[in-house]
Amino acid sequence: MNSDLFFSSLQQGLILTLITYGVMIPFRLLNFSDLTAEGAYPFGGAISTSLLLANFNPFVSVLTSSLITGFIGIGTGLVYLKLRVNSLLAGIILSTMVYSVNLRIIGKSNITLFDSVSLFSTDDILNNISILFIVIFIIVVSIKLFLHTQFGLRLRAVGFNQDFAYRQGISITKYTILGLFIASAISGVAGSIIVQLQKYMDIGIGVGIVIHALAALMIGEAIIGNNTINRQILAPFIGATIYQQIQGIALSSGLPPSDLKFFTSMLVLIVIAMKEYGLTYRS
Amino acid sequence: MIKLENISKSFEGSFRPIINNVSLELQKGEFCIIIGSNGSGKSTFLRLIAGEHKVDEGSIFVQGTDVTRKNRNDYITSVVQDVNKGTIPEMTLLENMVLSYKGDKISGLSFYKNFRSNILHEIQKLGIGLEAYLDTKLMHLSGGQRQIIATVMAIISEPKILLLDEHTSALDPKIQRILMNYTISTIKENNITSFMVTHRLDDAIKYGDRLVMIHNGEIVFDIKGDKKSSITIDELLSLFHKYENLSLIGGKDE
Numbered sequence: 001m002n003s004d005l006f007f008s009s010l011q012q013g014l015i016l017t018l019i020t021y022g023v024m025i026p027f028r029l030l031n032f033s034d035l036t037a038e039g040a041y042p043f044g045g046a047i048s049t050s051l052l053l054a055n056f057n058p059f060v061s062v063l064t065s066s067l068i069t070g071f072i073g074i075g076t077g078l079v080y081l082k083l084r085v086n087s088l089l090a091g092i093i094l095s096t097m098v099y100s101v102n103l104r105i106i107g108k109s110n111i112t113l114f115d116s117v118s119l120f121s122t123d124d125i126l127n128n129i130s131i132l133f134i135v136i137f138i139i140v141v142s143i144k145l146f147l148h149t150q151f152g153l154r155l156r157a158v159g160f161n162q163d164f165a166y167r168q169g170i171s172i173t174k175y176t177i178l179g180l181f182i183a184s185a186i187s188g189v190a191g192s193i194i195v196q197l198q199k200y201m202d203i204g205i206g207v208g209i210v211i212h213a214l215a216a217l218m219i220g221e222a223i224i225g226n227n228t229i230n231r232q233i234l235a236p237f238i239g240a241t242i243y244q245q246i247q248g249i250a251l252s253s254g255l256p257p258s259d260l261k262f263f264t265s266m267l268v269l270i271v272i273a274m275k276e277y278g279l280t281y282r283s
Numbered sequence: 284m285i286k287l288e289n290i291s292k293s294f295e296g297s298f299r300p301i302i303n304n305v306s307l308e309l310q311k312g313e314f315c316i317i318i319g320s321n322g323s324g325k326s327t328f329l330r331l332i333a334g335e336h337k338v339d340e341g342s343i344f345v346q347g348t349d350v351t352r353k354n355r356n357d358y359i360t361s362v363v364q365d366v367n368k369g370t371i372p373e374m375t376l377l378e379n380m381v382l383s384y385k386g387d388k389i390s391g392l393s394f395y396k397n398f399r400s401n402i403l404h405e406i407q408k409l410g411i412g413l414e415a416y417l418d419t420k421l422m423h424l425s426g427g428q429r430q431i432i433a434t435v436m437a438i439i440s441e442p443k444i445l446l447l448d449e450h451t452s453a454l455d456p457k458i459q460r461i462l463m464n465y466t467i468s469t470i471k472e473n474n475i476t477s478f479m480v481t482h483r484l485d486d487a488i489k490y491g492d493r494l495v496m497i498h499n500g501e502i503v504f505d506i507k508g509d510k511k512s513s514i515t516i517d518e519l520l521s522l523f524h525k526y527e528n529l530s531l532i533g534g535k536d537e
Contacts, residue, residue, distance in 0.1 A: 169356040
């Protein structure tokens with residue numbers, strides 16, 4: 001395999017890894033089917049774009065856009081908890097609202113950032129991959145440490161059994177919102193990084209991203225399982241990097257890009273079928 | 284400690300109130316046994332105290348504060364027959380136990396593994412070898428073991444008021460004994476104000492400082508002190524027969 005292809009797929013895979021964490025936390029830890037990443041990812045990108053255009057430090061812009069993006073998760077949580085809207089619908093409503101907000105923030109549907117400073121370079125892909133690895137490492141270690149605290153334990157308890165949590169006096173509202181905030185903040189990091197990496201922001205970057213992330217998550221879980229916390233935490237990384245390699249190989253061996261969405265969804269169905277018939281990892 | 288004032292509860296479609304104008308007051312550390320035939324309203328009575336059902340009328344005071352409309356899960360804990368309400372099968376024994384330590388006493392950012400030795404100590408007290416399963420998910424344990432764990436969890440959460448709803452009834456006689464002894468000794472040791480619903484009249488006589496019988500949603504019998512300690516099983520049985528017969532007669536004009 002051609003090494004350029006490998007590295008560019010790896011780079012894509014590492015970005016997708018971040019989004020997959022943003023999807024794994026609600027889906028797997030909170031048992032909350034959540035589409036907020038569809039809005040959180042471009043929102044992080046849009047905020048980062050405006051910060052970079054205002055000459056903010058690229059590192060500061062990642063942190064700031066991540067924190068602000070976290071609030072979309074809180075919004076989804078509140079719509080779900082207080083208005084009793086279905087979780088998927090709550091995420092779609094917030095993502096739809098954010099689309100307009102993004103247009104307001106960047107002023108048009110796409111914008112280039114060629115003159116802005118960036119954490120990433122245009123020609124040194126290994127440097128970019130190293131930075132991405134560091135970011136992912138920090139996030140993975142933080143998630144792992146968090147899940148081993150009382151807060152993390154209670155968050156998982158809310159995901160497993162709300163009835164139990166309620167009887168133990170654990171606030172379902174507080175922990176659902178905390179989890180969704182963290183998830184959206186991580187998707188925001190991904191959005192902020194992609195615009196710095198591509199030096200380009202497009203309003204449509206979030207379209208279909210949750211499906212990609214879910215595909216990655218399921219592939220990761222099919223390979224290493226998710227029956228322990230460690231496996232669950234590693235699954236997004238393994239799944240997303242492998243998924244992007246598969247996609248890269250498919251495209252380079254002649255799959256027309258217009259067929260990509262069909263290919264992606266087919267892959268999701270294949271993994272689900274494998275799971276159904278016991279062909280995936282079992283403890 | 285807890286005072287119930289004229290509480291009533293009806294459900295949609297019931298002909299008469301399930302709990303009808305009941306008043307009861309327990310002092311701190313008092314242990315109240317509740318008996319009554321099936322459908323008398325015992326479990327509903329406990330759920331009203333826990334706040335799982337809202338009372339239609341009347342008030343509930345805990346340490347002088349009106350808590351009738353407040354969430355009281357922080358200081359009233361119950362153990363019921365359904366172990367899925369009291370434990371999380373997908374989590375390990377250690378994780379489950381740590382969850383029952385209450386929030387304000389420990390920092391949310393402390394690592395839960397730090398409590399390992401405390402929990403080990405607590406489980407060893409039972410003396411049934413459960414400590415070997417500290418890192419086992421509860422789904423791999425038996426229903427009886429999980430019910431014991433649910434009870435231990437309720438007790439280590441240091442509730443002000445503990446509600447036990449036939450929590451030993453699904454277990455085999457030997458484990459029933461062990462769990463009951465553990466329950467009684469920890470309640471006494473920690474001076475926890477408790478209610479226990481039981482169908483076993485021998486338990487009703489043996490344990491508790493107070494004995495209350497509920498029939499058709501009303502308290503028909505309430506003894507404590509010397510009277511409680513001197514009552515015999517025959518007297519209780521005749522009491523049961525008296526109300527059973529009454530309800531049969533009463534059934535005609537209902």
